Amino acid sequence: MSELPSRTRVVIIGGGVVGVSGLYHLAKAGWTDCVLLEKNELTSGSTWHAAGNVPTFSSSWSLMNMQRYSTELYRRLGAEVDYPMNYHVTGSLRLAHSDERMQEFQRVKGMGRYQGMDIDVLGVDEIKGRYPFLETHDLKGALYDPNDGDIDPAQLTQALAKGARDMGARIVRFCPVTSARRENDEWIITTGKGEIRCDYVVNAAGYRAREVGRMFGRDVPMAVMSHQYILFDEIPELAAWSRENGGKLPLLRDVDSSYYLRQEKNGMNLGPYERNCRAHWHTPDDPMPEDFSFQLYPDDLDRLEWYLNDAVARVPILGTAGLSRVINGPIPYAPDGNPLIGPMPGVPNAFEACVFTFGIAQGGGAGKVLAEWIIEGKTEWDMWSCDPRRYTDYTDPQYCVDKAMEIYGNEYAIHFPRHMWPAGRDRKLSPVHDRIKALGGQFGPFNGWERANWYAHPGDDISEQASETFLRDGPWQARVREECLAVRDHAGILDLPGFSRFEVRGAGARAWLSGLTTGLIPKPGRIGLAYFADDGGRIVTEMSVTALGEDDFILVTAAVAQWHDREWLERHLPGGGPITITDVTEQYDCQILTGPKSRDILAGVAASADLGKGWLTHQTATIAGRECRLVRVSFAGELGWEIHSRIEDTPAIFDAVWDAGQGFGLKPFGMLALDSLRIEKGYRAWKGDLSTDYSVLQGGLERFVRWEKESFIGKASLAAEKQAGVDKRFATLTIEDSDFDAPYMSILWLGDTIVGETTSGGFGFRTGKSIALSMLRADLHEPGTRLEIEIFGQRYPAIVERDEPLWDPKNERIRA
Structure with missing residues (x-):
């Protein structure tokens, strides 16, 4: 049925695999009164020319979940909807040229095993048994994923479409959307076939998502990249091998050389992600065409020459084949390469499911996630890695192009924990950025804000390559230790621009906040931590609440949480009431001054302040003739204050505190030191230790x-x-005999049984221990319990520590 109904529950704009998967999953959940609108024919965007690879591999827990679900769905989909599909589950090999790559593979293997997948890491001598045409002389090993393979994108999309239609959902093709407006709490979508009203709308427009987003006043952070792959003629040796073995070769990825190579019938398909890549449609002389359906860019083979030669050296039989065809089509990229799935920022009852670089692999899982967002307002897995609200106002078009080109050219790169990618930097600078830089600050971006990660001394290796390691030890290590010990013994100052900051005030604000949070709202003059749960009791966010008056508050939260947390507050705000929420993030800066000498330093510059006021209090003060707010807290776990000041007042305040501190051993410290200090105190970090993957009770x-x-x-x-009893609980572990600290989602073992996972890890320089914060099976929570923790494929002894901070367990130092 192609007629446009006058009203429906959900309108999805875009008929690629992701949009159709969303329609299918909505219908499967019982929401059959939904309509998908496609300006041309289904699959006419990036889906039709997609290579169709379906990996489960990811170093992201949530993306791995989504891709794993896709493979499970695709295996059964054809039979479920009675539609024939070509889905070849061939397995895949990812080649490793370095020890660091093997470490990455071992970590992903552990995550995959935890999700029930039989991912394995192979030695060099095992590779040719799975891929006999491969040259292995310079390899370290490979990762084998038995669930990988390829699928026909058009058949997949049509199968999902048939399933959705059979359940009652509608698809209207050749129906371009031209505008959208909101009236009486409804969306009115204008199309070439008339208007349709709906409760919810989804932008699933793929590489045209920015164009559709503008209809809703939304500038979607994305760019469009040109991706080429080459199809080769039949190779006799390959045809003979397939006949003899009754199947296809595993899909091959030489990730360090940056290409995939797949058997295509009895020929091959080579798809590079080249460094000399190209973005399209981002300049006035290269505008996006009115319609690019089922079209391709001209071939640009010069960009691929190096990769073709490398692939021939790796698989020599490729060199005997003639080139059959080149596919060069548009693929959308978000600035970090992850898609956008979730609420459209700032737009009510609107969602995004777009900018999929790997839409075929992720499409099945994306449909599930989208349906959950719309129907339940939450998702089974914490999907912050894909949440559109992870970006805010710094993602201008040039930033998106710069980052897309960087990500594309490094598509298969290892993501080391301390490596900072150089593109798109210096978007937002602290008012004392020049001072921090002069002190040796080595910066990293946090919601676009540049913060010092560590402070280098003259002669330290600050090259980008120096951070390309998983090892704890690096050029930063000695400096981070010095910074932590300065905080322990004297005092440290950390410039912390970009804290998300909301003023909440109006009659009834206290009662309203109390209904949103699990705990008590502090009294005027006090500050407290507040935890926000969803209706399932899962951790949505953490904010500090500074009570200025009975119904007058400042809420402070993580920099990257700005749009997420603001939306959570606004969504629950009573309509038409006296309570207001004002985002003042851009107006303030913050320094953390902490350590046993911090009171002495403040005494020299804030003489009128009452520095005897206790922990979790706040007061206004004057420093260098400028007003600020002194908040008696410290995420570092030492005596200390946060100094909050207006942007224009911050330089004078920073200079005064810095000068006063020189007689007391004051040193600057960075985010790496803060992470070490907070882990020793068991303080949780947002979207690691604190996420919707865990309930408030599980989080301890x-x-x-x-x-x-x-x-x-x-x-x-x-x-x-x-x-009923909490099934897993937050626990602090210490790790023995490891040169590595535990990354997120390292697996905990008791014998041969998986009993939990880490949520963050690091080295504590005050305690001299490698520490992992974790979620552990509840019956193993007893202090002294001995476990093992798997880090990059090796198991290390670990001990469950007492249920209190490792450093200053009675909080005597912080209360001093």
Whole structure:
């Protein structure tokens, strides 16, 4: 049925694999009154020319979940909807040229095993048994993924479309959307076939997502890249091997050389991600065409010459084949290479499911995630890695192009924990950035804001290559240790621009906040941590609440949480009431001054302040003739204050504190040191230790739950969980005999049984221990329990520590 109905529940704009998967999953969940609009024919965008590879590999836990779900869905989809599909589950090999690549593979193997996948790491001598035509002389090994393979993108999309239609959903083709407007809490979508009203709308427009986004006042952060792959004629040796073995070769990826090579019938398909890549449609002389359906760019083979030669050297039979065809089509890229799935920032009842670089592999899982967002307002897996709100106002078009080209050219690169990618930097600078840089600050971006990660001394190796390691030891290590010990013994100052900051005020604000949070709202003059749960009791976010008056508050949260947390507050705000929320993030800066000498330093510059006021208090003060707010907290776990000041007042305040501190051993410290210090205190970090993958009770945060409150979001679910018994609990582990600290999602073992995972890890320089914060099976929570932790494929002894901070367990130093 192609007629346009006058009204429906959900409108999806875009008929590629992702949009159709969203329609299918909505219908499967019972939301059959939904319509998909496509300006041309289904698959006419990036889907039709996609290579169709379906990997599960990812170093991201959430993306691996999504891709794993896709492979599981695709295996059964054809039979479920009675539609024939060519899905070849061939397995794949990813080649490693370095020890670091093998370490990455071992980490992904552990994550895959935890998700139930039989991913394995092979030695060099095992590779030819799976791929006999391969040259292996310069390799270290390979990762084997038995679930990898390829699928026909058009058949996949049509199968999903048939399933959706059979359940009652509608698809209207050749129906371009021209505008959107909001009336009476409805969306009115204008198309070439008339208007359609709906409750919810989804931008699934692929490489045209920015064009569609503008209809909603949204500038989608994306660029369009040209991706080429080459199809080769039949290779007799390959045809003979396939006949003899009854199948296809595993899909091959030489990730260090940056290409994939796949058997295509009895020929091959070579797809490079070249360094000398090209973005399209981002300049006035290269505008996006009105319609590019089923079209390609001209061939640009000169860009591929090096990769072709490398592939022939790796698989010599490729050199005997003639070139059959070159596919050069548009693929959308977000600035970090991950798609956008979730609420459209700042736009009510609107969602994004677009900018998929690997839409075929992720399409099945994306449809599931999208349907959950729309129907339930939350997702099974924490999907922050894909949430559109992870970007804010710094993603102008040039930034998006610069980052897309960087990501494309490094598509298969290892993502080392301390490596900072150079493109798109210096978007937002602290008012004392020049001072921090002069002190040796080595910067990293946080929601576009440049913060010092560590401070180099003259002669230190600050090259980009120096950070390309998983080892704890690097040029930063000695400096981070010095910074931590300065905080322990004297004092440190950390410039912290970009804290997300919201002013909440108006009659009833206290009661409203109390209903949103699990704990108590502090009294005027006090500050406290507040945890926000969803209706399932899962951790949505953490904010500090500074009470200026009975109904007057400042809420401060992570820099990257700005749009996420603001949207959460605004979504729950009573309509038409006196309570207001004002985002003042751009107006303020913050320094952390902490360490046993911090009171002495402040005494020299803030004489009128009452520096005897206790922990978790705040006050206004004057430094260098400028007003600021002194907040008696420290994420570093030492005596200290946060100094909050207006942007224009910050340089004078910083200079005064810095000068006063020189007689007390004051040193600058960076984000790497802060991470070390906070882990020793067991302080949680957002979207690692604190995420919707865990409940408030699992997160070890029951002390922040006030059961006596009449109601708060998530109370019923948390009460039921408490009564049934919490199945896993937050635990601090110390690791023995490892040169590596535990990355996120390292696996915990008791014998041959997986019993938990890490949520963050690092080295504590005050305690001299490698520490992992973790989620552990509840019955193993007893202090002294001995486990093993798998780090890059090796298991190391680990001990469950007491349920209190490793450093200053009684908080005597922080309260001093």
